[in-house]
Amino acid sequence: MQKPTEAELEVLAILWELKEASVRQVHERLAQTKETGYTTTLKIMQIMHAKGMVSRDEKSRTHLYRATVKQGDTQKSLLKNLMSSAFGGSSKALVMQALGQDNPSKEELDEIRAFLDQLENKKS
The missing domain is CATH 1.10.287 (Helix Hairpins)
Known part of the structure; x- marks a missing residue:
């Protein structure tokens, strides 16, 4: 499993909560807590799609994204890395x-x- 960047993890958290969302919906949620541009959110989500972290439903004009990585698996992997690197296991x-x-x-x-x-x- 690829380790998500901090920005990717923020997007994943939103997708885990909403199940699926457009770039605009994700961007609006991110903008509530930090300064970010729509094109930045779009680029992050495109990169995540290329990495296989999210899937994209392109049937309608507004593409809908879903997380393809499970929340529990991602948390377990990140925690294992953190425990190993920062807390000596x-x-x-x-x-x-x-x-x-x-x-x-x-x-x-x-x-x-x-x-x-x-x-x-x-x-x-």
Whole structure:
């Protein structure tokens, strides 16, 4: 799996949420949080199409794009690379850093505890 650039990952996040979208729809979402031109968004999506990260339905005048890479697979791959390069392969160091950067809510902590319990039960 090719590692998406930061800009490609932003586009993928929008496509994962919307399922399919035109360049204009993606551009409008991106423009809510950053300065970007329509032609830049178009070029990024064309490159992503060439790389096979997105498919393009060309039946209508407005082309609709869909992510061809799965969100979970992409996240797993990026996390594995990050854990390896920045945390020496230590999942503990990664989790401790992530939790230290954020103030997780009680609900999030409860979900994390439940997930850890589930992991422990699998090993028993």
